[in-house]
Amino acid sequence: xxxxxxxxxxxxxMPSEGEVVSHQLMLRAGYIRQVARGIYNYLPLGWRVLxxxxxxxxxxxxxxxxxxxxxPCVIPAELWEQSGRWQAYGKELLRLKxxxxxxxxxxxxxxxxxxxxxxxxxxxxxxxxxxxxxIQTKFRDEIRPRFGLMRGREFLMKDAYSFHAxxxxxxxxxxxxxxxxxxxxxxxxxxxxxxxxxxxxxxGRSSHEVMVLAETGESEVASxxxxxxxxxxxxxxRRKETVTAARDAASIPAVRKVHTPGLGGVDDVVGLLGxxxxxxxxTLIYLRDGGLVVALIPGDTLLNEHKLxxxxxxxxxxxADEAAIRQLTxxxxxxxxxxxxxxxxxGIGAVTVVADHAIAQMRDAATGANETDYHVCHVVPGRDxxxxxxxxxxxxxxxxxxxxxxxxxxxxxxxxxxxxxxxLGTKYAKxxxxxxxxxxxxxVTMTMGCYGLGIGRTAAxxxxxxxxxxxxxxxxxxxxxxxxxxxxxxxxxxHRAYADRAYETLTTAGVxxxxxxxxxxxxxxxxxxxxxxxxxQVVIGGKGVETGSLELKERCTGDARxxxxxxxxxxxxxxxxxxxxxxxxxx
RNA sequence: CGGGGUGUAGCUCAGCCUGGCUAGAGCGCUUGCUUUGGGAGCAAGAAGUCGGAGGUUCAAAUCCUCUCACCCCGACCA
Numbered sequence: 001x002x003x004x005x006x007x008x009x010x011x012x013x014m015p016s017e018g019e020v021v022s023h024q025l026m027l028r029a030g031y032i033r034q035v036a037r038g039i040y041n042y043l044p045l046g047w048r049v050l051x052x053x054x055x056x057x058x059x060x061x062x063x064x065x066x067x068x069x070x071x072p073c074v075i076p077a078e079l080w081e082q083s084g085r086w087q088a089y090g091k092e093l094l095r096l097k098x099x100x101x102x103x104x105x106x107x108x109x110x111x112x113x114x115x116x117x118x119x120x121x122x123x124x125x126x127x128x129x130x131x132x133x134x135i136q137t138k139f140r141d142e143i144r145p146r147f148g149l150m151r152g153r154e155f156l157m158k159d160a161y162s163f164h165a166x167x168x169x170x171x172x173x174x175x176x177x178x179x180x181x182x183x184x185x186x187x188x189x190x191x192x193x194x195x196x197x198x199x200x201x202x203x204g205r206s207s208h209e210v211m212v213l214a215e216t217g218e219s220e221v222a223s224x225x226x227x228x229x230x231x232x233x234x235x236x237x238r239r240k241e242t243v244t245a246a247r248d249a250a251s252i253p254a255v256r257k258v259h260t261p262g263l264g265g266v267d268d269v270v271g272l273l274g275x276x277x278x279x280x281x282x283t284l285i286y287l288r289d290g291g292l293v294v295a296l297i298p299g300d301t302l303l304n305e306h307k308l309x310x311x312x313x314x315x316x317x318x319x320a321d322e323a324a325i326r327q328l329t330x331x332x333x334x335x336x337x338x339x340x341x342x343x344x345x346x347g348i349g350a351v352t353v354v355a356d357h358a359i360a361q362m363r364d365a366a367t368g369a370n371e372t373d374y375h376v377c378h379v380v381p382g383r384d385x386x387x388x389x390x391x392x393x394x395x396x397x398x399x400x401x402x403x404x405x406x407x408x409x410x411x412x413x414x415x416x417x418x419x420x421x422x423x424l425g426t427k428y429a430k431x432x433x434x435x436x437x438x439x440x441x442x443x444v445t446m447t448m449g450c451y452g453l454g455i456g457r458t459a460a461x462x463x464x465x466x467x468x469x470x471x472x473x474x475x476x477x478x479x480x481x482x483x484x485x486x487x488x489x490x491x492x493x494x495h496r497a498y499a500d501r502a503y504e505t506l507t508t509a510g511v512x513x514x515x516x517x518x519x520x521x522x523x524x525x526x527x528x529x530x531x532x533x534x535x536x537q538v539v540i541g542g543k544g545v546e547t548g549s550l551e552l553k554e555r556c557t558g559d560a561r562x563x564x565x566x567x568x569x570x571x572x573x574x575x576x577x578x579x580x581x582x583x584x585x586x587x
Numbered sequence: 588c589g590g591g592g593u594g595u596a597g598c599u600c601a602g603c604c605u606g607g608c609u610a611g612a613g614c615g616c617u618u619g620c621u622u623u624g625g626g627a628g629c630a631a632g633a634a635g636u637c638g639g640a641g642g643u644u645c646a647a648a649u650c651c652u653c654u655c656a657c658c659c660c661g662a663c664c665a
Contacts, residue, residue, distance in 0.1 A: 012614060012626070013599045017658070037657065092663070109665090143588080143663055157665055209665090218664095305662090316662075420665060454665035488624055523625035530625095541624050551624095 001481070002503075003516040003528075007044050009033075010528050020216050022463035023148030025472050029532045038145025038153030045532060048480040049459050050156055053188060054135050056477065057158050057453060060184045064176050066131040066160055071113045073137060077103035079112040083431050092140045106139040111428045111450065114161045118446070119434035125165045128436060128446065129173060133160035135455065149456035150218075150416065160451040165436065167425075170447045174206070174423055177451045181210045181419045184453070187579055189475020190418075190462055195221050196230035197420065198306060206423040210453075211415030212461035219417050222410045224402035233306040236392060237400035237410060239357060252364045253378045255339065261373045264334020266299040269375055273366050276300070281359060281367035281379065283336040285325050288314040291349030292328055296338055296367075297356045297393050304395040311354055311391035324348060329370040337368035337376060338385040355387035356394055416461040417454075424448040463533075466556075472533025473556045477579045481514040482572050484529035488522040488541040499540040502550060502565060506538070509569040513538075530555065538568060 009030040017034060018024030026032045031046030042050060058068060074096065080086035086093075086105075094106040107113070114132060122128060135158045145153045160177070164170040178194055185192035190212050197209040209231060211221055222228075222235035230236070263269045266280050280299025285292060286308065293312055297303050309317045322333050328345050329336045343351055359381050366377045381387070402408030428434070429446045438444050459478070466473040476482060483506060487499040496517075503515045514534060516525045522541070529537050539551040544562055552568050553560040563571075 009597090011598055015598070016593085016600095019659075034657090090663085138665080140664070144659095144661085146659085151664075155665070159665085318662075417665065452665045457665060486624095491623075521623060521625080521627060523623095523627080525626095526624080527626050539624075543624080 001514050003514055004518050006514070008528075008532065009043070010531055018148060020147045020150065020460075020464065021467055022150060022216075022460040025463055025467060025531070025533075026148055026460070029471060031532075032148065038142060038151070040149065040152060040154070045480040046459070049462075049474070049478055050455055052478040052480075053455050053458050054156075054158070056187050057135065057184055057455070060180050060187065061131075061133055061158075061160065064131075064180050066133050068134065069114075069132050070134050070136065071107070071110050071117075073107050073139075074104050075107045075110075075113060077105060079116065080105060083112050083115075083428055085112070092142065094139050094141050107136075108138050108140040109450075109452075110134070110136075110159055111161065111424070111448075112432075115428045115432040115434050115448070118161075118163050119429075119432050122163065122434075122446075123436055125436050125438050125444075129162060129164045129169055131160055131162040131173060131177075131449075133158055133451075147218075148460060150460040152456065155457070156455040158453040158455060160453075162449040162451070163429075163434065163446045164448070165438065165444065165446070167447055170423055170425075170449050174421060174449055177421055177449070178208065181421070181451075181453065183582065185210065185212065185418065185458075186582055188458060188462060188478050189579060190458070190465060192418065193221070193223070193229055193415070195223070195415075196234065198231060198234045198310065208421045209417045210419030210421075212418050212458070212465060213413055213415045214461060214464040215414055216464050217414035217416040219415050221413050221415045222396045222400075223413060224405060224408035224410055226402060226405035226408045228402055228404040228408070228410075232396060232412065233304070234310075235396045235410070236403040237394065237396045238403050239361075240401070252380055252383075255376050255378050255384055257369055257371075258366075258375050258377055259373060260335075260375045263373075263375075264332070269366070270299070273375065273377060275366055275377075279362070279365055281338065281362065281365045281381075283338060283368055285320040285328060285336055286317040287320045287324060287348075288312065288317050288352075292320060292324065292345055292351045293317060294328075294336070294338060294341060294351060294353045295355075295393055296353065296359050296387060298358050298362070301356070301358070302395040302397065303393055307391065307393050307395075308354065311389065311393065312352060329368070331368070331370050331374075332372040335368040335370065335372055335374060337370050337379075338381075338387065339367070339376065339379065340370060340385075352389070353385070353387040354389045354391055354393065355381065357390055357392055358394070359387070360390055416457065416464060418458045418461050419451070419453045421452075422450045424450050467533075468556075470527070471531035474533045474535055475579070476535045476572070476575050479533065479535050480512075481534050482512045482576075483514070483536045483538050483568070484532075484534035485513050485515040485538045486522075486525045486529060486540065487515070487517055488525065488539065490517060490519050495540055495545055498545050502538065502540065505565050506569060511569055511572050536568075536572065 011028045015027045018027050030043055032040045034040055096104045138157050139154050142153050145151050162173045192210050192212050194208050194210050197207045220232040222230055222232050260269055266277050270277055277300035278298050282297050282299045284295045284303055295308050325333050365379045367379055369376045396410055398412045400410045425447050426445045429448055434446045435443045463472050489495050506513045535555050537553040544550050549562045551560050552563055
């Protein structure tokens with residue numbers, strides 16, 4: 001491509017829109033332009049990158065036996081009613097009506113289409129398994145889209161759905177897909193890791209996320225040297241034995257009220273009572289659909305709202321306001337405790353008490369008295385109060401003991417979720433009657449897996465992981481062009497002829513060249529090539545023209561060498577081949 | 588949905604508080620000359636319904652009301 005004919009609207013100044021590096025650079029380097037919130041035009045450079053990533057995804061999925069299909073993006077409501085998600089999915093589902101006033105939605109995911117398709121076509125165990133995928137534009141009317149392609153409402157996604165006769169077969173395919181994902185990201189030049197994840201609203205038995213590690217990632221991952229890695233939403237830590245656990249409850253005196261004026265927080269109270277935070281029971285009050293939840297955790301730990309929500313099966317949980325807390329406890333905020341709470345609060349609903357597992361181990365604890373300016377000591381869980389439920393409610397923090405190995409400590413890292421794998425089981429196969437006849441002629445429901453991979457998000461993640469203060473640093477396999485051919489002095493006919501020949505030769509040899517033939521100063525050409533992140537520059541200037549050689553400069557290191565055209569071609573092809581074999585970790 | 592903020596030239600922004608002449612700057616764009624291995628210099632020039640509607644006023648980018656769009660902070664997710 002000749003730069004003089006290319007649509008690459010780079011900006012010298014940073015547009016005000018972008019917050020994260022990938023978003024800023026994509027705007028500034030002319031990769032994307034916003035149309036509406038969370039909706040973007042992909043300009044030529046941006047689209048080339050998305051195509052490169054898509055192609056790697058295709059190659060790796062085809063290689064493990066997946067088949068590409070294309071489903072509609074507009075889907076009749078009946079299908080979603082059949083799975084129950086027309087009601088369940090909520091406002092994120094973009095709903096439309098056609099001229100006959102029939103209801104449709106713009107597909108945010110495609111279980112509702114693929115399942116009846118396979119159900120109608122596959123009838124025998126001999127025809128299973130299948131793994132079908134598409135690369136398609138999806139729409140989710142996100143509450144808050146942000147960060148450019150990282151979280152758009154309209155986005156390009158690869159989604160795959162596998163269908164199996166047995167759970168064992170699904171398990172096997174799940175492993176295959178997991179490995180394929182890791183290959184895909186390695187081939188894209190990204191370092192990634194697979195973590196255990198919450199199943200969320202899609203449901204099913206098991207779920208893993210593939211994360212690209214980056215400072216700006218929206219997800220937090222807890223990991224241990226032993227190989228354990230999990231999204232912090234559901235990460236666990238090894239339970240510790242409480243120091244007082246051995247003491248017999250019978251030896252502990254009765255509950256005693258203590259005056260603690262104005263000391264609402266755990267840190268304030270421990271000083272007065274002469275206790276450690278671990279000996280306090282922290283009482284947090286949450287509003288949920290149809291009631292209140294009282295969550296009890298040790299005073300030195302943090303509550304994980306995701307775990308709380310999952311444990312009680314709530315649609316949502318949100319910290320209760322002061323009025324609700326007063327209504328429940330009869331006290332000011334900071335003096336709530338589990339003893340003597342009402343079971344129902346008028347006008348709000350039922351009260352559920354959930355305690356962390358660690359609470360069951362506690363003896364002689366202190367907690368709020370449900371009376372302003374008072375706490376209670378010598379509290380024994382089980383003796384003085386009985387929670388409705390025990391569950392894991394704690395958030396892990398860096399340094400917590402690993403739940404899988406004996407001496408590991410958890411580290412917390414940030415990552416960008418680029419892929420998500422689910423074992424769906426029969427959640428969708430059942431409502432769509434996706435059945436087959438087994439060897440005994442008996443009708444059996446298929447078991448399913450689904451595997452998402454954000455194409456646009458992968459591009460954004462690549463920039464988050466690979467950039468410097470001058471611009472992007474694309475890994476070669478997903479760069480929009482391999483080489484920026486920079487003709488520094490366009491007025492010199494000899495130089496121009498030389499550059500023209502180099503462009504011809506490289507292009508013919510299969511190297512993707514962006515030929516900067518513009519009437520611009522050298523500085524402008526270097527700056528643009530660096531901003532848009534082309535991995536290699538071939539510089540045509542005074543240096544090589546007389547000797548017939550070229551200067552090849554590597555974008556990420558700045559190293560420059562004089563070499564022949566043939567050597568340039570070889571360098572590019574060898575580097576590409578290297579990535580194709582599984583890729584170096586270029587972090 | 589709740590909280591905060593911004594809309595002025597292609598981009599970044601000043602002007603608004605305290606209303607007042609042809610609405611400004613830098614970058615970008617056009618033309619010419621010079622320059623040519625790191626975002627050039629000089630000269631000339633084009634370009635804005637001041638987000639929209641209504642109101643107050645002799646007079647509104649500026650004050651008031653409504654509205655729209657976008658951005659940021661929380662809950663959703665590839």
